[in-house]
Amino acid sequence: MQTFQLLRSLRNPIFARLYTAQVTNLLGDALTWLGLALLAFEEAGNNSAVVLSGALTLRVTAFVLLSPFAGVLADRLDRKTILVTTHLARMGIVSLLPFVNAVWQIYAIVFALNVFYAFFTPTYQATIPLVTGQEDYPQAIALSSATFQLLGVLGPGIAGAIAAFVGARQVFFLDAFTFLIAAILIITLPGQLRVEQAAAQNRSSGRTWQDIQAGTTRLFADRYLRYALAMQLVTSVTGAMILVNTVGYVQGVLKLGSVQYGWVMGAFGIGATLAAATVGSLGQHWTRTTIILLGASLITTALLPASYVKLPFLLVLWLVAGAGQTLVNVSAQTLIADRTPTEFQGRVYGAQFAWSHLWWLFSYPLAGWLGSYREDTSFLYGSLFGLVLLVMIQLILSPKEQKYVHKSYWHEHEHTHDEHHRHEHHPSILVTEPHRHPHQHGSLRHAHAYSGLHHHYDCEHD
Template identity: 70%
Template sequence: MFRSFRNPVFARLYAAQSISLLGDALTWVGLALVAFELAGEQSAVVLSTALTLRVTAFVLLAPLAGVIADRLDRKVIMVVTHLARMAIVGLLPFVTQTWQIYILILGLNIFNAFFTPTYQATIPLVTGKDDYPQAIALSSTTYQLLGVIGPGIAGGIAAFTGARQVFFWDAGSFLVAGVLILTLPGQLKVESRQGLPSQKGRTWQDIKSGTTQLFADSALRYGLLMQLVSSIAGAEILINTVGYVQGTLKLGNVSYGWVMAAFGTGATLASVAIGMVGNKLPRTTLVLWGGLLITLALLPANAANLWVLMALWLLAGVGQNCVNLPMQTLIADRISTEMQGRVYGAHFAWSHFWWLISYPLAGWLGGNFPSVEFFYGGLIGLFLLLIVQLTKSEITPVPVKFPD
């Protein structure tokens, strides 16, 4: 994977993304502490509302963000979104009411919705056809790794500086990342070969075209539907693990942390493995294996002790990233360069829309079937996987031209 660092533009872009990911960890750790300070035992309601606002912003705005990424200089978009997020998190230390948290988190994730698809579409643009799979895998590995260690780092900073002061460190991380992107040479703008004149309604047509291409391509449609399968299982893990560990197994916060760290570690290992495999395996094969792995890992979980649960969640983490990571490279494989931004944006929106379905389902299963919620979630996932597999269309290769 590390050969992609030979590209100095990607290396700087990757460094900026890693710094901003650490900033995200600071955001959510600080937010959890401030939410508890303001709402006490109702802090879970505050955090769940904030997460819902986050996903809603992604679903509604990511398709538009992808269209803009195809039209404008992506470097400008990424710098502006970093500076805007810096300003917003700089206001979080001063909140005194929960409604202020909701407004700031919504604003923060509006700009996040514009940054992430732009960044994803920029990786194949700056690396080219030889290195983009490894570059995407490296970026995903870092995302997963910081998901495991980032909260620990953020917690240490919060313990040293205080809950509210952590947001100033957070703002500094976005500033540094924005400066790194600003120093990238030249523009990161895609020159369209379509030659379409400016016309009324074109923006809406471009937004629709991202979703149309996503569902029209057999491989992308298959991968996206498998992400629905993965989200069913993933939501079960994220929502119901704490109740199982602390309620059923009668263990504490440390044990819960180890179980979730196992899940994140599995996702990290999958990213490394996929980066090493490269193009040796069809991406749709990886997606199928991943979907099977994460759903099968759920089935015996209600009978597991701590160590077995950690092993199952490790496998589930591997499965989830075997579904999610190939989708990014499939888009780069099968969509022409000047159209990739809008398709990445559409994919970002749809993949998060699945979680708006999966989170309530997981909560309902956990509330109504607390002794078999993982088993039922696994059965639902397997049922959906079977439907997707039976209705899968023949996947044909699509040659894509990369810019020189």
């Protein structure tokens, strides 16, 4: 039944084709990273782990630096053009990998590849609610996440079989072909995927930085989105512990092999996939913030006993942890669609993608340090750190239910400074004269910020 509800969003032919392009793109990613691992070992030998860790750091860095700008473009331009361009660019870049003969070339190509990935992902995320509509976007987001997690489990095995058949370097040509197929699928979508900008048809380059700031401003100004992003810090800390230290625990502490390590990480991916398949149903009965709290609690508590269990129990714990991480991430993405007007969703998805990956830049070194100095108990300390963060976030940032619930969007109008308009300004604006700029406005109270957006509150009564 849950699977049927997820697949219901595929009744929309535009989303069905967009989703097929995503599946093809994910298969290409699996080929990319397996091929990179083989290429790193071929070029660096025993130092291949250093090469891969450097490549992952460059990947996250590209996401943090460029995703907010990608969100701005997603709100300004035809998203179909952006999606096609990023696929074709990655096709060309991946085609260079078979000719690599130095480690620095791997770094350069990986960074260039993820520059375009940073533009693709927020644009794709913002496009899902644009093409599916109010009724189906929660299921569509969950389906995309479930597919991402499932291919995260199955993709490396599929890619490994293909690499064994065609060769380690030749696999990149097939990888490039998957990006070409995905681009063709998006090109054939009817019409444009452009957001109507009612009040901002004539945007100048001078507004670009303001629009980038606007995505982050909206993300942090909304108490629900702020709470979800903070909980993603919890899942990044605990998730990094799993990704970085599981191999050392399974093969170093438990004295098992790579096959058992594959089982454990497979359990993590399966848990994530199952959670993505059920999150839509949970959303019909629980609030999104409740689901986020549940997910963060699951992944942190799953790590708590993990340093003291054998393989069978570790499989169960990682199944639960994978489910917890997905409950948080999918609900956070859905909240953006719930609480952000369509014309601003690209900027907010871009900001969310950047900030959530910034958490991983902090979490990976922390996990590595705990794995080095507390190998036997790294999961225990990681869990305790995550639990402290969770409790603090819940106490400080948890949205309190109020009698009056306000939905909001931003607007711009000419105004002078009176009791309703007191806010910070760009230095170029003269506050002593009537002026215009985007700002936030409320029906019960007025809160203003120079952010590039304008928020208006509509009252709903319990």
